[in-house]
Amino acid sequence: MLKIENLHVAVDDGLKPILTGLSLEVPKGEVHAIMGPNGAGKSTLSYCLTGRDGYEVTDGTVTLDGEDLLEMEPEERAAAGVFLSFQYPLEIPGVPTMTFLKTALNAQRKARGEEEMKAPEFLKKSRALAAELKMKPEMLKRPLNVGFSGGEKKRMEIFQMMMLEPNFVVMDETDSGLDVDALRIVADGVNKLRSPDRGMLIITHYQRLLDYIVPDRVHVLANGGIAASGDADFAKTLEKEGYDKYAA
Amino acid sequence: MPLSASNLPTRRDEAWKWTDVSRAAAGDLRGAEAAAPVQIFVPQGVTVTRVDATPAANDTSLQKLALQYAGQIWAIEVPDGFTAEQPIQIEGLTQGHAQITLTLGTGAKVQLVEHYDGDANAFVNSHLNVKLSADAVLDRVTVQTDPEDCVRIATTHVTAWANAELVQHTLAFGGKLSRLETRFAGMGKAVKATMNGAYLLDAARHCDMTSYVDLACPDGLIRQSVKGVTADKSRGVFQGKFHVRRPAQHTDAEMRHDAMMLSDTSEIRSKPELEIYADDVACAHGNTIGALDESALFYMRQRGIPLAQARAMLTEAFLGSVFDTLDDEVMRESLLDKLRGWLKDD
Numbered sequence: 001m002l003k004i005e006n007l008h009v010a011v012d013d014g015l016k017p018i019l020t021g022l023s024l025e026v027p028k029g030e031v032h033a034i035m036g037p038n039g040a041g042k043s044t045l046s047y048c049l050t051g052r053d054g055y056e057v058t059d060g061t062v063t064l065d066g067e068d069l070l071e072m073e074p075e076e077r078a079a080a081g082v083f084l085s086f087q088y089p090l091e092i093p094g095v096p097t098m099t100f101l102k103t104a105l106n107a108q109r110k111a112r113g114e115e116e117m118k119a120p121e122f123l124k125k126s127r128a129l130a131a132e133l134k135m136k137p138e139m140l141k142r143p144l145n146v147g148f149s150g151g152e153k154k155r156m157e158i159f160q161m162m163m164l165e166p167n168f169v170v171m172d173e174t175d176s177g178l179d180v181d182a183l184r185i186v187a188d189g190v191n192k193l194r195s196p197d198r199g200m201l202i203i204t205h206y207q208r209l210l211d212y213i214v215p216d217r218v219h220v221l222a223n224g225g226i227a228a229s230g231d232a233d234f235a236k237t238l239e240k241e242g243y244d245k246y247a248a
Numbered sequence: 249m250p251l252s253a254s255n256l257p258t259r260r261d262e263a264w265k266w267t268d269v270s271r272a273a274a275g276d277l278r279g280a281e282a283a284a285p286v287q288i289f290v291p292q293g294v295t296v297t298r299v300d301a302t303p304a305a306n307d308t309s310l311q312k313l314a315l316q317y318a319g320q321i322w323a324i325e326v327p328d329g330f331t332a333e334q335p336i337q338i339e340g341l342t343q344g345h346a347q348i349t350l351t352l353g354t355g356a357k358v359q360l361v362e363h364y365d366g367d368a369n370a371f372v373n374s375h376l377n378v379k380l381s382a383d384a385v386l387d388r389v390t391v392q393t394d395p396e397d398c399v400r401i402a403t404t405h406v407t408a409w410a411n412a413e414l415v416q417h418t419l420a421f422g423g424k425l426s427r428l429e430t431r432f433a434g435m436g437k438a439v440k441a442t443m444n445g446a447y448l449l450d451a452a453r454h455c456d457m458t459s460y461v462d463l464a465c466p467d468g469l470i471r472q473s474v475k476g477v478t479a480d481k482s483r484g485v486f487q488g489k490f491h492v493r494r495p496a497q498h499t500d501a502e503m504r505h506d507a508m509m510l511s512d513t514s515e516i517r518s519k520p521e522l523e524i525y526a527d528d529v530a531c532a533h534g535n536t537i538g539a540l541d542e543s544a545l546f547y548m549r550q551r552g553i554p555l556a557q558a559r560a561m562l563t564e565a566f567l568g569s570v571f572d573t574l575d576d577e578v579m580r581e582s583l584l585d586k587l588r589g590w591l592k593d594d
Contacts (some may be wrong), residue, residue: 050550053542078552090547094565100551103561108552143565160551 020224081167150177187212279343410436449482
């Protein structure tokens, strides 16, 4: 379970508070969606959970299955099973996708004291997954995300997620830049990863993605915290009514 | 006469303004007044002889020093049409002065491997004169791994005749001061040159990669890419010049220098220059200096790659591309291994 309690996060050297007392619990096996207006702090939450520099936690706690995430380096959080699907996936010139992913997978395994995945097994698994996500095999040989379209990059995020098999997934605006076909492929991938052992937090602007990935709970992030919560239908209400009544 | 500002270049010389050799060479350096213990290994069919050196009116101060202390010239001759699997290897440029000539006959094709691994507290001043006859191809690989207190100046003159080609790859780790200078003269039509290099510097090391390409005939093709990283208090210098003379029409030349500073206290100096008198040419130069991309680092760490490894991967990816043009795969892998070794230790 991901447990966030009274989280306060500030940026600009701690001068600008963004989250001011956010509390949220995402039990294993559940998918929660976070919606909210621009600038509410949705991306701040995703970066804070994954440990990006520049997001200062001034109060509160975040634990995953009882482990204190805030004490860990980003790579330690990854090894603990936290995966962030980036809103804008980075291009890594000169590093072939397969090399990148094999390094990441085996670094995580090493950190957990597990045996490394051997090359044949890795290749087999990655090829099967690439076919499932309708990715061209040559994409895996190219430097990671370099020259990929927006949709290809998002698909690559899902591919990485499926290869790394995290315990907890944060998806930051995964639907942005996707056409309907790509959206369906991405959603299928995410739905396939839904399991009783895995929690997911889906950050999104629009209700559209939630037609494909039906959440267990929907929360509104506004005024630095969770302003309202509901079931999957709540997303439709929000889409209709907007966020105005939650704004300060 | 010991080394001093009177017989060495100083910062007042424009070409040496960022590489203060007279200051670095001050004091009692090994080999300052001696010949280098040169060793040359050649494939069968290539000859090495010793010939007397003669002064020329336009000798530089460093050539004058070599003339004074290096003794006879080592002359390597590669016959017309010669090819070999085995490279020519130059070793022993560990301290002192040396003059070497390498002549490739018409259509000859060889690899030249030089390893600059100097002695502690040494001064090395080497001059290599290469003549590429028509249609000759020289594949030159230079690796410089001097200790931190070694001063090295390695100057190479290449004269290329029609259709000759130089393919040069250099991997350098700097020293108290290192200057690796290549002066290429295209004297025939359709000469080709690839002049790539990487420098990786830490501590207070200094490395200067200077080149001068002088084209006098049409249809030359020049590709140059030098990349570097500087850590700690090190200093990287790149000076590149393409001089395209009026008859050198249809020259196609590109020069790039890209560097990354891994510390705030390191320094990079760069001077790319084009001087063009022909009116139908394609010449370009580019120069960038930056730092490792923090967003890319975070992205890699989010996937579980530890910070040091993420840094090394990004740096290797950045630098390694200069060796893409090296056909000899074994050699390329060996250069990349040295590069990785540095990244691991750093």
